[in-house]
Every structure is written in structure tokens, then in C-alpha cells.
Amino acid sequence: MARLPAGALMQRAAAGLAAACADALPRVYGSRVTLLTGSGDNGADTLYAGARLARRGASVTAVLLAPDRTHPEALKTLLRAGGTTATATDAAPLLQHADLVLDGIVGIGGKGGLRPEATHLAGLLAASPATVVAVDLPSGIEPDTGEVHGTAVRADLTITFGTHKPGLLIDPARAYAGSVRLIDIGLAATLPHTPALESLQHADIAALLPRPTGESDKYRRGVVGIAAGSTRYPGAAVLAVAGALRGGAGAVRYVGAATDAVLARFPETLISHTGPKKAGRVQAWVAGPGAADDPAPVAEALATDVPVLLDADGLRLADRDTVRTRKAPTLLTPHAGEAAALLGISREEVEAARLTAVRELARRYDATVLLKGSTTLIAAPDPDTPVRVNATGTPWLATAGSGDVLSGLAGSLLAAGLSPLDAASAAAYLHGLAGRYAADGAPTSAHDVAEAIPRAWRDITT
Template identity: 75%
Template sequence: MRTAYRVETVRRAERELMARVPEGALMQRAAAGLAAACADLLGRVYGRRVVLLVGSGDNGGDALYAGARLARRGAGVTAVLLAPERTHAGGLAALRRAGGHTVAPAGAEAVVRRADLVLDGIVGIGGKGGLRPDAASLAAIVAEARAAVVAVDLPSGVDADTGEVHGSAIRADLTVTFGTHKPGLLVDPAREYAGSVRLVDIGLGGELPAEPELAALQHADVAALLPVPGGESDKYRRGVVGIAAGSARYPGAAVLAVAGALRGGAGAVRYVGPAGDAVVARFPETLVSDQGPRQAGRVQAWVVGPGAGEDAQTVAEVLAAEVPVLIDADGLRLADADAVRGRTAPTLMTPHAGEAAALLGVAREEVEGARLRSARELAARYRATVLLKGSTTLVADAGGAGVVRVNATGTAWLATAGSGDVLSGLAGSLLAAGLSALDAGSVGAYLHGLAGRFAADGAPVGAHDVAAAVAGAWRDVRR
């Protein structure tokens, strides 16, 4: 599992470790890993032109010491000092001893345009509120240059704790982060500025607490959570998921939600709604009813909302059930907030940014710019687990506290009609199979994203293709 910690936690761990190691040891470890990553990116160090963008404090010191290492290997290294009077003295001395040079910000454009690599050490993980004007000017120069860009710990201008970006920021090809990931490296919009991320171990592992701010499941974590039938299993022991979806206008939503559910680990799928003929024509194994959720028969979880149109009665009936419920799409709009908050069984809400904005009463841009805060706020306001869909999917547990799960297995090709219906069916089936709302949302998002990658393979893809690829994603994880 990949974990990310808030700046305050990282700082505390660094202080505890520094008290037991020689002075400067952590910075040298960071600089060594940073220089190695730069060398790997350059391929050949000798004769290359490297520019360091150096702010005040330890972040600039990391860049200077790494630049000194590259200079000793034959690179031509120039440091742009944004705050000469507050530049890290030891790092600057090391760079000069290695043959490096310095220039004032006024001379930055000329050296950046000739550079093979730019090392961004302007602002460290404590930076807040966006770049100051002089740094923003440098960011604009870097954006127009042809050099590869490496960020020190995280790109300057992004918020390490929240993933928010206020104003201009450095856009890196590679971010070399130290000790642990920071939330901003895993959550959009900041994640888009980080490029590839390389973690350098500086010995913080033993100092970090057990509970991080964010956690990203990996294959092994997902494999351990997948429901696997045993010798005594039958379709009912494996779980039955109910799908209350579709309408005369949107029958396809029902078909796609059922498609996801059939591949999600439950033993049977019950469908309730007006699109029964379309569902059975595509999936004859589905148990179909037109008598409403109360008369559908026993289920271990419900999915309600995809393509539901204005069917508020069905949404209300499902919310009254004493089993886990996943609410998606139209269900989010039709659900009574007090009914959601008053449920005793687990509830999983799966909005995209626009739906989340409507639920929170804010603009969509506010949700997209503050995804982590928005997911936590929704989970707290509705006392439900919230899966906020997007380029990085976030899953916040009911109440909004605790570890937020982040998933980035998807692909931009998943931004296609019906993709969310497949995800709702898939995650709902995992709920019926016995997973918690947090695990069902996290595992569902992981498999759905992976299936999207497999189905698309670099080309446009339809939601039905994604559903068909879930089995391959499941097998890949199990292997």
C-alpha cells in the first residue's frame, strides 16, 4: 500500500530522526537520491547543462547539494538564487567547490532556455498560497523551455497537504520526494503537476505513525480483499445485489449497471425497474422484477440511481432497506438527505465532481480544485462513505475522518457515457459479497480503472467494453 502523510507529520518524523543521526545526514541522503534520479533522467551527466531554481530553506539546500554531485560528474551547473541572503549556506558552498555557478533571477531566462534539465527547489513542502511573483515568472520561463524538469519533494506552487493549486506552479516531468509521499502528489489537480513520482528512502519509516492521511491500494492489497467462493458457496451465500436503475428514457443505464454487478463477485443480481426486457435480453441470468424494491426478494446490498430519471419513490424504498446501499447518478439528486443520514446500514455515495458540487451547494470548479476537502466534507455531511469520481478517485469513509483512499488506476478514456453505471454495479456487487463500504468503493474503483486501461489500450472505449474487461482486471490482480 502506498501511503501519504501531512506536512506536520513529516516534519515531526524528521525532527525525531535528526535527533539520532549526524547533523546534515538527512539532507545528504535526500541529495544523493535526487542526484541519482536526475542522472537517470539525463542518461549521460558529463557535459549536460543543469539549472537549479533555488529558494530559501532546506528545499533549496537539497537542490544545491544534488547540483554539487552532478557538477562533480562533469555537468555544467548553474543555480538561480531567488533569495541570495537566505540561501542554504552549506549547499551553496558545496556547489561552488564543485565548480557550479550562480546567477540572479534576472539572468534566469537565458540559462533555463539552454538547459538540459531544470531542478525545481523553489518552495518546499511547507509552501502555501501559490507562488510569489518572482517565482511565478520563473515558472512561466520553465514552462516555455525544452528542458526536462525535476521537482524537489513536490512541485513548487502546489499544496502538499491538499493537492490544491492556487495560481501558477511548476509542472514537472519527475518529482523526487523524500521519506514518504505527500497527499498533493496523489490527488489532482496537484498530481498533474508532479509527473512521475520517485520516492527516496531517507530513513523516516520507523518514525511515521500507523495511520496516514491517504492510502493508495496496490495489487496485493486488492487481491487480499477480493471475495473468493469456497467449496460450500452457492449463489446466495456469495451475496445477492439488487439493481434499481434505468427508466424509459435511460434503459442502457440499467443494462450497464447490471453488467458491472455480474462481474463484481456477488452470486446473483436482481434487477428492479422498467428496463427489465433490455436487461434480460443482454443478461438472461439476471433475476428481474417489476414490483419495486420491497417485493424484489432478499438482497445483501442495493444499487440505486443510475438512469433513474424522476423515480423518487424507488430511491426512498431502497434507502429504507436495512442493507448496504450504493447511491449513484439520479439517486444522488433524488435522495432525501435526512434519510441518508439516518440510515444504520452502510451507505456508499458515488458522485462525480458536478454531482458533488450540487450536494455541497458550491460550484463544480470548487470541488475540482479541492477534491480531498470536498470528499471529506460530503462524507461528514451525509454520514456516508463517499467515492468522489475523477482522474484520481477518492474514497472517504463515513463521517469524513480517518484515512482517505486514493485510486489512480484509471485512464482518461474512462470519461465516457455509462462508465459510472458500470462502476456502481461493480462496487454494489462487492458490497453484497461482504466488503465494507470503504473497501467496496476502493476495490471497485481499482478494478474499474484497470479494466478501463485494458479495454482502451490507448484508443476510445465504450462502457460495455469496460464491463467486459473487469474479469481480466480481476485475474491480473489475483496473479
């Protein structure tokens, strides 16, 4: 702001916001637009955008939550363009009859939930048939963490400026944002080189995925060991092997009680009848899916000098001090319930503060942590490393065995030489994309997700 003329960034934001609103309306001329306007810069952005819409023939009314602290120049601009104002007590009929509502109540400075008057407006807005556009982020969400304390505005579309805010990427707040559109207002050169969060895209994942060369053989490509399954849960072993076989490693070595089931489905699997300690050459272990109450395979895997992925029962059976003191890296892949048990808190607390939970797990275990769920987060043990947010996936992935496929896939990428952070990120991305393809708008199964991984891989790399 110091480098540019006064108000330049605000005008850029308002121009992008007005254009996005025009796109969201069937037509601008004659449409009814209501602005929910707070006292901060977000309120000013909203007023300037409303003025642009008013000049194009829209009927624009600004509901002023703090009339004595409203941005004076922005308000003058709206009034000169033909806009009008109202107080919060007049908002109900305006919201009920609006075609579009702009939420400019609070911005990135808003913390700790909405104040009572704003809470009342958010409640009225929830019953409005209008299209709701949030300015920068929905009012009431925590911009830095994705937490939601009390009532928040639920938007159909969020127009955010300069860069994505963590709250737009992490649930539960992400669910309030609707579709998110980024408007470039020229902040790129001033943003920190190390962001709080990263969200990888196709090109990023394509650069990570292993590719065989003319000199490759199954051992050079990596061998992943799967210590999973039991007489009670043989399917977990089969699904973990399914994910591993499609993850880029050259071979999969299985140890456990589900040998017959694994060989019946995947005869190419290498079988060892001893535990991980004497199983033979591997570059990474996946331990825990379907292990039931047998701690020996998990302990043996952790005693090796190769990367280990712990999932499901392995998270419960592993000793935290053993994980912390390992020389080789460890990757934990809990869902919210498992994370809650590891942290000694409730599942609801994890789901309400996912970013805090994944960072705390990574710190306590000195391990990389992939926290599964509506938003998949991956945190490295180094607190200065950005947490990664997975952008793919579908609610249909909430199905039995889906996590076993993900574990095998991530373990295979570990064996192929990726770091735990990159292996977890690439696996979550592939798994989410495969889930979309497998579901295609209908219920799916973990087996179908595994079958769709090659399609997702080709989509990313071609």
C-alpha cells in the same frame, strides 16, 4: 533529524536526487543543469545534488532566489565542486539552454501559491525545452490538499523523499508532478501510523476481493439488487447489471422499467416486478442510475436494512436526512457536478479542492463517498479514517455509462460482504484497470470496460 548527525537526511535526499537526475540525462558529463534554489531545505537539497552532478562533469548553475538566505554549507559545497551562481534576472537564457532544471524553489512548507519572483521563473520554465525535475514536490502546489493557487511549476519528474505527499496524488496538483519517484531516506519508523491518505496496490486489492469456497452457493456469495433504468434510460440498467455480474456476488436481482433490455443482454439476471421493498432477498442495493424522476425505487431501497449505493439520479432523489439516519451503511458515488449540487457550490470549486469536497460530503451525509473524476477519492464518514486515492484509471474512462458499470461493480462487492470503504476502493481499482485494458490507447465504451473486468480481476489475484 534529532537522531542522526546534522545534515544526514539532507545528504540522503541529495544522493537520491542526483542519481535520479543522472538517470534522466542522456549523459551527465557536459550536460547543462540549472538549479532553481529557494532558501529552505528543498533549496539545500538541490544545491547538494547539483554539487554531485558537477563532480561528474556537468555544468551546474544555481539561480538563487534569496541569496542572503541560501543554505550556506550547501552553497559552499556546490561552489567547491565547480558550480556557479546567478540571480533570478539572469535566469531566462539559463533555462532556455539547460538540459535539465531542478525545481527547488519551495518545499512542503510552501502555502498559498508562489511569490511574484518565483511565479516569473515558473513562467519562464514552462517555455524551456529542458527536462524539469521537481525536488520533493512541484513548487506552487499545496502539499496537503492537492490544490493549486495560481501559477505552479509543471515537472516532468518529481523526486519525493520519505513518503508520498497528498498533493502528489490528488488533482489538480497531481497533473503538475509528472512521473513520481519515491526515495527512501529512512523516515519509515517515524511516520504516523494513521496517514492522511492511502493508495492501495495490487496486493491490497487482492486481499479484499471475495473468493468462493467449496461450500459457496449464489446466496452465500451475496445477491445484489439493481434498482436502475427507466423507459428513457434503459441502458443505465443494462450497464449497472453488467458491472454487478462481474463483481463477485452470486446473483443479480433487477427491478425497474428496463426488464426487457436487461434480460435480452443478461438472461441470468433475476427479475422482480415489484420495487425494492418486495423484491426478495438481497444483501445490498444499487439505486439511481438512469432512474430519471421516479423517487420511489430510491426511497424503497433506502428504507431497507442492507447497504445501499446511490448513484446518478439516486443522488438527486435521495433525502439527506434519510441517508444520515439509516442504520445500514450508505455509499454515494457522485462525479464533480453531482458533488457540487449536493454541496451547493460550483463544479469548479469541487475540482479545485477535491479532498475538501469528498470529506465534507462524507461528513454531511454520514456516509462513505466515492468522488469520481481525474482523481478518484473515497472518504469514510469517520474523519480519522484515511481517505483513499485510486491509482488506476485512464482519461478514456470519461465516457457515457462508465459510472453505471462502476456502480454495479461496487454494489456487487457490497453484497459479497465488503465494507463500503473497501467495496468502493476495490471497485474503483478494478474499474480503472479494466478501463486501461479496454482502451489500450484508443477510445473505448462502457460495455468494453465491463467486459474487461475479469481480466483486471485475474491480473490482481494471480
